[in-house]
Amino acid sequence: MAELNTGGDGGKGGKVRSKKSNPGVDLTAMVDLAFLLITFFMLTTSLSKPQSMNLAMPDKNKEDIDDGTTEVQDDRTITILMGKDNTLLWYLGKFDEPLVAPTETQYGKDGIRQILLQRIAAVKKLYTKEGEGLIVIIKPSDKTHYKNLIDILDEMAITNVQLYAIGDISKPEVELLEEKGMY
Template sequence: MAELNTGGGSGDGKKVRSKKSNPGVDLTAMVDLAFLLITFFMLTTTLSKPQSMPLAMPDKNPKDQVIDRTPIPEDRMMTILIGKDNKILWYMGILKTPRIQPTEAAFGKDGIRREILKNTAYAKKFTDKADEGLIVNIKASDAASYKNLVDILDEMAINKVQLYAIGDITPEEVTLLKDKGLY
């Protein structure tokens, strides 16, 4: 690529100057190195792993096995019904004779979080053990979104509710949601 001018010139006594040419740079090695580095980093890095919430679910019982039905104290039982349009209906006790009547709430610190905290303090009045508190039964309707269910599970983690379950919604609860315009 380099050129050397060794000619004597035209013979008129002038100094012979070589032509200045722009040197060419071969980028083949640099491109190869760049692709090798890109390939190396693509293979050695890990993409963000999906985050999941630990959720313990019971095993499916065979039909011939007897299910242990431990009675739940109604004073410690809170049921949360998830309806449409990011609305929640909750009550304490059982639906036929609730300790606290069904009440509508929204998501967030001024909504369901405040109610969970109040009901946790209410439930601790009815137990003598320090580790026992509120028991929450979460029931999502067909009109509820998956995001709302995840938000309620996040509220359980934020409020440190130790006992909660995801249950099936009953026809009576669906009727209640329809009466309140949440289904």
């Protein structure tokens, strides 16, 4: 049991008086209450959860794998090649026969975001069916920083691109990045 003792006899000499006992305060109940409150708030408080972006990946079941014959219009597909030192290269359509030649751009609202918004608007004018939106293929090289990949995924969320994929960069695309000094 915890007690609070206050003062002493005051130190005044002289007359003999009857000794008064000091009042005692029992602190046990207050300590119990403090621990109960701490426990209550620890159990009922939710800790901040880290924010993450949902990324859907395809299944790897053999039965569900397509044979690769899906036809997609070239003007719906934009490919983003990611190089070293925050560099980007994009082209429209197939690599062998691009509708728009590989063009260098930058990250942010004045760079890749403007290009994506322009392409989304153009695809909406051409294709009115549901599910016929812009398809973005993101191809990071082995020289790309992880932060740059996250930046591109953020751009997909900002521009509301519904179909995008992270793919492997091909040898000719790496050679193109080398030619431009981006690898």
